[in-house]
Amino acid sequence: MKASKTFxxxxxxxxxxVKKEIAVRFEQQRQAIAQAQKVQVQAQRNLFRAAVxxxxxxxxxxxxxxxxxxxxxxxxxxxxxxxxxxxxxxxxEVDISTLLQTDDRLSYTRSGVGLDVVQNxxxxxxxxxxxxxxxxxxxxxxRQALGGFLREAHHQGIRCVRVVTGKGLGSLGKTGVLKxxxxxxxxxxxxxxxxxxxxxxxxxxxxxxxxxx
Numbered sequence: 001m002k003a004s005k006t007f008x009x010x011x012x013x014x015x016x017x018v019k020k021e022i023a024v025r026f027e028q029q030r031q032a033i034a035q036a037q038k039v040q041v042q043a044q045r046n047l048f049r050a051a052v053x054x055x056x057x058x059x060x061x062x063x064x065x066x067x068x069x070x071x072x073x074x075x076x077x078x079x080x081x082x083x084x085x086x087x088x089x090x091x092x093e094v095d096i097s098t099l100l101q102t103d104d105r106l107s108y109t110r111s112g113v114g115l116d117v118v119q120n121x122x123x124x125x126x127x128x129x130x131x132x133x134x135x136x137x138x139x140x141x142x143r144q145a146l147g148g149f150l151r152e153a154h155h156q157g158i159r160c161v162r163v164v165t166g167k168g169l170g171s172l173g174k175t176g177v178l179k180x181x182x183x184x185x186x187x188x189x190x191x192x193x194x195x196x197x198x199x200x201x202x203x204x205x206x207x208x209x210x211x212x213x
């Protein structure tokens with residue numbers, strides 16, 4: 001490394017010349033360092049190429065990149081139509097007396113469904129997956145709530161649900177309105193395979209166990 005040069009300054013003019021020379025030397029050093037770094041980088045590249053050898057570009061792939069599909073819009077109108085259909089289908093005027101089995105406890109099976117289905121319901125062999133409590137609701141509120149509950153359970157693949165109607169002990173004349181109406185509504189639905197009065201531990205006469213398709 002070269003020894004630093006010593007400057008003797010006698011005036012401001014000489015000081016300016018010294019500053020200029022220092023700046024020139026600094027720029028020369030900066031350029032020398034940059035050139036050395038450039039040579040080093042090039043040497044590393046050459047070393048890498050020598051180690052890798054000749055390479056070829058991979059052939060063009062036939063793979064197609066698909067953009068993810070946006071989520072489908074919610075069928076709000078369809079749901080509204082289905083709700084209306086459920087409400088209209090569950091009439092209060094249908095006579096179901098010939099469809100019900102009223103031995104010791106109320107039950108129903110769709111035509112073609114074996115009686116063992118009701119027996120299994122009564123014995124608790126079907127696990128209750130969902131339940132809805134209609135007790136205390138007005139008639140129209142209960143109809144809409146039951147329709148929406150059954151529709152959603154059917155869409156989710158639920159098979160066994162419990163519907164609580166209450167026993168009607170607090171109603172006028174001790175006759176439960178929902179206890180009478182709910183079986184009528186259930187019989188009218190194609191999604192309902194069977195239902196049976198619940199065991200005492202599950203609500204007894206105030207609840208129905210319903211098996212869905």
